[in-house]
Amino acid sequence: MPAPTLNGISRTPARTPRLRVSGRGLWITFLLVPPVVVMALFVIYPIFSALAYAFYDWQGLARGDFVGFANFEKVLFQQPFAATTWNAFKNNIFVFFALMIIQNGLGFILAYALWRDLPGARFHRIAVFLPVVLSTVIIGYVWKLFFHPIFGAVNQLLKAVGLGSLATPWLGDADTALNALIFVNAWAWVGFPTLVFLAGLQRIPSEILDAARMETDSELTLIRRVIWPLIAPSATVCFVLLFIGSFNWFELPYIMVGLDGSPYGNTDVLGLYFYRTAFGNQSAGIQDFGMGSALAVLMFLFIAVVATTWTIYLRKREIEV
Amino acid sequence: MKTFVKTLTLGLTAGAIAAPAMAQELSLWSWRQEDRAVYEELIAAFEAEHPEITVTFEAFEASSYATILSTALAGDSGPDLMMVRAYGAFEAVAGANYLMPLTEADVPGLADMTAPAIAAQTLRADGKVYGVPFASQTMLVIYNKGIYEQLGLSEPQTWDELMANAKAVKDAGMYAFANGTATAWQNETIVSALTSSVVGSEFFDEIVAGTTDFTDPRYVSGLQHLQDISAYFPDGFTGLDYASSQQLFASGMAAMFAGGSFEIANFRAQNPDLEIGVFAAPGEAAEDEKLVGVFFDGGYAGNATTEHPEAVKAFLAYTATPEFGQVFANKLRNITPIAGVTLEDGLLNEIAELNRAAVPYIMLTNFRYEEPSGSVLLQAEVQKMLAGESTPEEAAEAVTSGIATYYAPFQD
Numbered sequence: 126m127p128a129p130t131l132n133g134i135s136r137t138p139a140r141t142p143r144l145r146v147s148g149r150g151l152w153i154t155f156l157l158v159p160p161v162v163v164m165a166l167f168v169i170y171p172i173f174s175a176l177a178y179a180f181y182d183w184q185g186l187a188r189g190d191f192v193g194f195a196n197f198e199k200v201l202f203q204q205p206f207a208a209t210t211w212n213a214f215k216n217n218i219f220v221f222f223a224l225m226i227i228q229n230g231l232g233f234i235l236a237y238a239l240w241r242d243l244p245g246a247r248f249h250r251i252a253v254f255l256p257v258v259l260s261t262v263i264i265g266y267v268w269k270l271f272f273h274p275i276f277g278a279v280n281q282l283l284k285a286v287g288l289g290s291l292a293t294p295w296l297g298d299a300d301t302a303l304n305a306l307i308f309v310n311a312w313a314w315v316g317f318p319t320l321v322f323l324a325g326l327q328r329i330p331s332e333i334l335d336a337a338r339m340e341t342d343s344e345l346t347l348i349r350r351v352i353w354p355l356i357a358p359s360a361t362v363c364f365v366l367l368f369i370g371s372f373n374w375f376e377l378p379y380i381m382v383g384l385d386g387s388p389y390g391n392t393d394v395l396g397l398y399f400y401r402t403a404f405g406n407q408s409a410g411i412q413d414f415g416m417g418s419a420l421a422v423l424m425f426l427f428i429a430v431v432a433t434t435w436t437i438y439l440r441k442r443e444i445e446v
Numbered sequence: 447m448k449t450f451v452k453t454l455t456l457g458l459t460a461g462a463i464a465a466p467a468m469a470q471e472l473s474l475w476s477w478r479q480e481d482r483a484v485y486e487e488l489i490a491a492f493e494a495e496h497p498e499i500t501v502t503f504e505a506f507e508a509s510s511y512a513t514i515l516s517t518a519l520a521g522d523s524g525p526d527l528m529m530v531r532a533y534g535a536f537e538a539v540a541g542a543n544y545l546m547p548l549t550e551a552d553v554p555g556l557a558d559m560t561a562p563a564i565a566a567q568t569l570r571a572d573g574k575v576y577g578v579p580f581a582s583q584t585m586l587v588i589y590n591k592g593i594y595e596q597l598g599l600s601e602p603q604t605w606d607e608l609m610a611n612a613k614a615v616k617d618a619g620m621y622a623f624a625n626g627t628a629t630a631w632q633n634e635t636i637v638s639a640l641t642s643s644v645v646g647s648e649f650f651d652e653i654v655a656g657t658t659d660f661t662d663p664r665y666v667s668g669l670q671h672l673q674d675i676s677a678y679f680p681d682g683f684t685g686l687d688y689a690s691s692q693q694l695f696a697s698g699m700a701a702m703f704a705g706g707s708f709e710i711a712n713f714r715a716q717n718p719d720l721e722i723g724v725f726a727a728p729g730e731a732a733e734d735e736k737l738v739g740v741f742f743d744g745g746y747a748g749n750a751t752t753e754h755p756e757a758v759k760a761f762l763a764y765t766a767t768p769e770f771g772q773v774f775a776n777k778l779r780n781i782t783p784i785a786g787v788t789l790e791d792g793l794l795n796e797i798a799e800l801n802r803a804a805v806p807y808i809m810l811t812n813f814r815y816e817e818p819s820g821s822v823l824l825q826a827e828v829q830k831m832l833a834g835e836s837t838p839e840e841a842a843e844a845v846t847s848g849i850a851t852y853y854a855p856f857q858d
Contacts, residue, residue: 184541205818205848273690274626274682294685297628299833385630385822388684389830402817404513408631409821411534411814412512 172425178418188414196419200402206416212390213398220307220394221371228311229363232318237348239319240326250323254316261313265380268309272296272381296382299391306392310377314370318363325359326352354444361439365432372428375400385409395424470754472501472761473525474746475518477511484777491773492764499757501527512538519544519749526752527761530577531744532566534814539747540569545576546748552759553578555766555784562806563783566742570815577745578765581780584707584797585638585739585807591721593620593701601725603732605644605671612678615701622678624700626686632705633828634821638739638807639704640675641668643729647737650805654812656855660846661839669831669838676832684833696720707797708743711779722793726800738800741807742783816852823848 179196182189200210235253239246256264271278274294283292295305329352337351353360375396378386384401386393401410403417476485482505489501504525506514512535518524524544530536539545550557556564556575567577587608594600594611597618602608612622627633645668652658653665680686680694695703696716703709704727713720726736746765748758764770771784779791781798789795806812813820827841836844850856 184538205851269687272685274685275680275690275694280682292682294628294682296687297626297682297685297833299835383629383687385825387628387630387829388833389826389835405535405538406822409634409814409825410817410819411538413817416817 175418175421175425178414179422181415183412183414192415196415197423200416200419200423209390209393209398210395210420213386213393213395216303216386216392217372217374217394219303220310220374221368223304223307224311224314224367224371225364227307228315229318229367231311232315232363233322235315235319236322236326237352239323253319256313257316257320259313261376262380264309264313265377268305268312269296269381272305297388299388302382302388302392306378306381309381310374313377318367321359321363322356325356329355354442357439357443361436361443364439365436368435369428369432372424395420399424470499470757472499472527472752472754472757474501474503474527474529474761475511475515475525476503476505476529477508478529479505479507481505481778484773487777488770488773491769492761495764496757496760499754499760501761515539522751524749524751526749526754526758528747528749529580529744530567530747532577532579532742533810534819536567536577536744537569537571537815540576541571544750546750546752546755546758547572547574547576548578548748548759548762549575553763553766555763558785559766559783562740562811563742566811567745567747577747578762579742579745579783580765580774581743581778582740582783582801583743583807584781584801584804585635585642585705586707586724586797586800587639587727588695588703588705588707588709588713589723589725590695590698590701591723592698594723597701601723602728604728605730608728609675609678612675612702616678621680621694621700622702623675623680624691624694624703625679625705626683626688626691627679627829627832628683628685629688629691630825630829631821632688632691633825633832634809635706636704637668637672637824637828639706640727641672642737642739642805643727643734644668644671645805646729647735647803647805650808653808654806659856660849661842666838666842669828669841672828673831673838679832684829692716707781710793724793724796724800726803735803736800737803737805738797739807740801740804741810813849813853818848818851820845820849 178188180191180193182192182195199206201207235249239250239253270276272295274280274292274297277295279295280292283289293301295301333351333355334347337347341347341350373396374394378392378394378397379400382388382392384397384406386397399417399420402413402420405412474485474489478485482503485503489503493500512531515524515528515530516539519539519542530539530545548556556578559579563579563582564575567579568575589601593615597614599611599614602611615622625632625636627636645664649658649662649664652662653660676683680700686694691703691705692709692712693716694700695709696713698717698720703713707724710722710724713722726738728734728736746762748755748762752758766784768784768786771782771787774780774784775782775787775794776790779794781789781794781801789798809820809824823845827836827844830836831838831841846856
């Protein structure tokens with residue numbers, strides 16, 4: 126076979142497709158192998174090794190005896206670990222619902238405003254998305270300075286406009302710390318759902334909208350009955366990604382309030398609790414790989430199961446235009 | 447073929463015999479990037495004495511050091527020599543059999559070190575020493591001499607005098623204390639720096655012996671005193687993080703900083719004009735012993751699987767000699783546990799003097815071996831207490847019951 130293929134292309138046109146197929150196959154393989162290897166090495170392997178680690182007792186870095194589900198039992202039911210786990214989980218849930226309303230809600234409103242080409246839409250289209258491209262480290266650091274109890278811009282501003290009584294140590298007050306973090310997260314990320322919703326809105330064929338406008342004058346009815354169902358795929362993306370992000374929340378609280386979920390657990394989330402359990406908190410605790418792995422496995426299972434189920438449910442209500 | 451095998455055997459044997467005489471290259475890992483120049487000087491002095499050994503100093507970022515070191519050790523690519531932490535974090539490495547046990551025959555300098563110093567590098571499970579302890583840190587009150595002089599204040603001899611000093615500074619429109627509680631571990635340092643004398647050394651003896659717990663009235667009283675004095679922390683101190691506290695003091699805006707002696711180098715670097723003094727926070731009465739809290743930072747250890755065990759031991763023995771201690775203490779401005787070292791720095795001398803009446807920095811030295819560690823509990827509970835969300839009694843109770851989940855003496 127090797128000889129004819131050399132000039133086979135020009136001589137036998139019938140062979141051309143077959144050659145293309147094998148070339149295509151090679152090309153696909155070439156594209157697929159690197160990501161598959163990376164995924165296997167850095168995602169699949171760690172997940173399975175964490176799964177294995179979770180079933181062992183750890184003395185520092187040395188793997189001890191097989192302990193079955195003891196680590197899971199510890200983080201879920203044994204005090205005081207269970208209290209920390211559930212407190213962190215509760216905070217994750219709060220973060221998710223709060224961001225669902227603020228971040229995704231505002232994202233939709235902004236997208237709608239941009240879509241309707243309100244004055245200044247072109248400028249705002251860029252402005253809204255700008256914080257998304259900033260690094261979380263920078264955002265966290267800058268907002269931490271803004272919230273500084275003594276020198277922070279927020280308190281200074283409140284004092285300047287005569288609202289000094291509202292000045293508070295935002296990140297040190299149990300009532301405001303988590304809300305402050307949620308606010309910063311929403312500020313930084315609102316551009317993402319805006320962009321996704323906007324893309325969805327722009328995909329709606331104008332005939333549908335024109336037809337709908339003949340039926341109703343109410344903008345609200347239009348949004349509720351026509352627009353919202355038609356941008357359901359965008360909503361699926363925003364909702365599911367926000368869900369995953371909320372339960373994996375780590376960088377922003379880590380940068381702004383530290384590993385311990387200060388003040389006293391009020392900003393503690395599963396990501397922080399996992400990190401300080403598995404890798405140890407230099408200035409307070411010791412590491413426990415087993416418990417940390419158990420937490421990681423539970424987080425993974427929770428996110429995977431809920432995100433999959435929810436995606437399937439959300440997909441069903443999507444309409445193809 | 448036979449000749450080849452013969453030659454090979456001969457060559458290998460010759461090589462094996464010659465190996466010890468050849469240069470032995472050791473690596474030394476550290477989390478002290480900023481101390482590189484001094485370590486290189488110390489290493490050069492060692493190499494001059496031991497021409498057959500070369501030591502390479504490698505420093506890593508402090509907060510990821512533990513992870514880097516443990517990953518390397520687990521993967522058999524660890525260094526020959528390394529800095530290790532003390533207490534619980536030390537046991538995480540030593541307990542996994544990664545370190546070489548040391549005897550006084552290997553490291554003669556160990557014999558002259560104090561029991562608390564040795565304890566910091568001893569694995570409790572087998573009672574063996576695995577590291578040469580290198581520096582002690584002291585929890586005390588650091589103060590701005592300029593502000594004290596300006597207001598006519600002197601180092602307090604009683605708790606009431608300390609409160610009065612703080613009030614005088616606050617009345618003068620400055621920050622009395624720079625401390626904030628937003629960074630969790632700062633809550634542990636202020637307890638030790640401010641309340642050790644109020645609590646008294648007997649309590650610490652008893653807690654180490656397991657005959658009392660943290661609900662002891664003496665300890666609760668210490669927490670109460672802390673709550674009282676927090677009235678002189680900056681407004682909004684619950685949101686003030688560690689870096690901000692440091693800045694408040696270093697910039698000369700605050701008169702006092704309750705914390706560790708390790709802050710001093712940083713304060714001096716940030717503001718060379720700052721005149722710094724130190725004192726042990728006093729007890730109720732002037733005659734009460736003035737106590738500071740002390741712990742050891744870490745130690746130098748050898749890799750159990752090193753190819754050059756003798757060279758490693760030689761270097762570790764060197765780290766416990768007065769020659770090493772002299773440079774270490776005076777160039778890095780640390781207080782060394784090595785006997786026979788004279789400190790050139792006046793302030794360090796003062797701290798070394800204060801260390802004579804010391805109690806352990808208790809949660810680190812004795813309750814950071816299991817989870818939830820005493821530190822984790824105390825930090826969160828004090829943060830809560832100082833935010834006004836709980837009482838000293840409740841905080842003490844929560845700390846005790848948390849430790850009681852694994853510590854038998856607290857379970858009765």
